[in-house]
Amino acid sequence: VPLVKLTGGQRIDLLGIRKEDLPAVWADLDMPSGYAYGKSFRTVKTCVGSDFCRFGVGDSTALGIALEERYQGIPSPGKMKLAVAGCPRNCSEALCKDLGVVAVDGGRWEVYVGGAAGAHVRKGDLLATLDDPDEVVALAGRFMQYYRESAKWLERTYDFVPRVGIEHLRAVLREDSEGLLDGLDARMQASVDAYVDPWSEGRAPATPGQFRPSLPLTVLPQVPVR
């Protein structure tokens, strides 16, 4: 493995492995995929939360794990990067994620959508303030499903949210102004139920030659070994 990196999304990057070696590497690791490559639900970054931080007002780690376990690997028009912060100090950068959750005083949770901190930088818009972590998980699913069904291909939430407007999203996702919520919940549940870890394809390739070299006469990847 030419390069190991610990990423901002709390993954472990193993970089520069040849395509044809991937099944063996995945078998050795015996870990789930981190989706670093996908137009999909990525990771839920968290701060340490109320257990270990003197400023923490909510258990951000537990909520982050709950979100990630439920929605792992869900495909979407663009990347969906999430975070949960245990207080408004933003250590997990929840204010500039596609969907960010921030614990506030009184055991409540603010849900921000449409944030970004890449080539485009944008603070998320406040979608709702909720009392219960379970409500956060449900609203996150509704927002992501609405985005999956309504956004253009490769349109990130930082373009999608301003295009449709945060007031429209509040109406649709909080007041059910268009009667969509039951359908959104059901279709997201179907996606969650259909989830299979993609790295299991290393054991039985999904298609013939899935792990064949992409360029038979070229040694790939062409990277220096540090």
Add this chain to the structure above:
Amino acid sequence: VTRVATEHRLGPLDAIPVGEGRAYAVDGVQVAVFRLRSGALHATQALCPHRQGPLADGQLDERVVLCPLHAAVFELATGESSSGHGTLTVYPVREQDGDVLLSLDGG
């Protein structure tokens, strides 16, 4: 790879999943062969002229392939790019008795 007239036999068509591409070395030339959902076959040079991405790993529909590295767009039939990334060499390719036959000449 055996030579049949001016055509090279690349092996079974079933080695290319429907809706995907696979890369072959043909007489020292790297070629990407695409099997469309309609059943049509197309073949192009395997490397993207932009930054040498492996086109066989690209996303495709009935008309175009997108390079997996930077989403350069190429017409499968003509090799022309609608994203301004140059023109691919295209090769005549066909199926016969379950095998893929490709010609490097007349491309």
